[in-house]
Amino acid sequence: MVTEKFTWKIENFSKLDSEECSDIFHIGGHSWALFIYPTGNDTDYLSFSLFFVERDLPDDWCIFANFNLALINQVNGKRTITKGFAHTFNARDYEWHWPDFIPLVELRNSTSGFIVNDTCILEAEMAVVKPEHVTQADQVVCKPTLPKQLSMSSDGELADFLSFGKIEKTFIPLLKQVCLLHPSLIDCQQKRSRRFKEWAFTALGQVLHFLKSRKVKDMDADACGHLQLLWEELQTFNFDLTWLQPHIQSALSMKGYIEKAVHLKTMKENLATLEMETKSLKEKIFTAEVDLTVARRDLAKGGLEEKDLDAELAYGGP
Structure with missing residues (x-):
């Protein structure tokens, strides 16, 4: 396992907008990017x-x-701040977020030493482990056992979306529809980088596509778990999603409905089985009662003269 380093020197720090993206860097044979939120991401921290x-x-x-x-x-x-983590990235979880790296007040303090000549310096050090070296515990995260219907089911073809970048073509009609109804979706991304916009609207498109392509009967535990992950990812892009949240909550609540529906179906099947068994038993009882009546009647018609079973048998002698 080889450790590699990426250094990001951010100049004109005070002039940055709400977010800034680094150049793409390559470590472990893969491509990565850092985002910095110099005014915080809904927090008072860098x-x-x-x-x-x-x-x-x-x-x-x-x-x-x-x-x-x-x-x-x-x-x-000696006052350099370093924070680390170990994480498994996969198709459902391809980011890691630090919401509270350092208080903004401390960062901006002219005597703190973190910003000098309006320049901030970050160093990212990473060691990437090949999949075959991942522990068994991590492999559970690496290869989630999602049913086939949970794949995105889009063809992966990309197309331009409102000059914001390349978005999966399947998502674009859905995105246009909601952007017309909710213009703030576009407004809040105007100052973002092109790469950030692509990721943001791709995340929104994934959620919309999920809701559009799924039925109530599909919302089992796996489907609800998948939607929850998509929803949590979408929330990191700072859209105003108050209009979408009730639909997400409704979809996630279908898991409980499906469980109750399955339980009710089982109860109905059990009831039908019991009714059939009861009917069969009633038929057997009816047959037994008929046989009993016939036996009593035959017994009454027998006309058998009672004899002393202990008496001696005669042979005609004295």
Whole structure:
């Protein structure tokens, strides 16, 4: 396992918008990108996200990474802040987020040493483990046992979406429809980078496509788990999703409905079985009662003269 490093020198830090994306860097034979949120991501902390940016991989791909991110103190190296994690990236989970790396007040303090000459320096150090070296516990995450119907079922063909970038063609009619109804979806992404917009609207398209292509009967535990992951991923892109949340909640609640429906179906089947058994028993009772009546009648007609069974048999002698 070889450790590699990527250094990101961010100049004109004070002029950054709500988010900035690094150049794509390559570690472990794969492509990655860092996002920094210099004004926080709905928090009062400096926030980061690490994205795995490759998509043309098998559905069951997985990559295990040990990652350290350092915010360099340019005045006193001993005060450099380093945070690390170990994570398995896969088709359903291709990002890692630090919402509270360092308080913004401390970051912006002119004496703290993290921003010098309006420049901030980050160092990302990563070791990528090949799938065959992933532990058994991680393999559970690597190859989720999702039923076939949970695949995205789109053909993967890309097309331009409102000059925001390349989006899967299957998603575009759905995205256009909701963007007309909810213009804030577009407005909130105007200042984002092109790459961020592609990811954001792809995430939204995945959720819309899921809701459009699934039926109530499909919402078993696996389907609900898959939708929950898509929904959590979509929420990281800061859309106003208050209009969509009730539909997500309704879809996720179908798991309980399906379980009750299955239980009710089982109860009905059991009831039908009991009714058939009861009918069979009634027929047997009726037959037995008829046989009993006939036996009593035959017994009454027998006319048998009673004899002393202990008496001696005669042979005609004295």
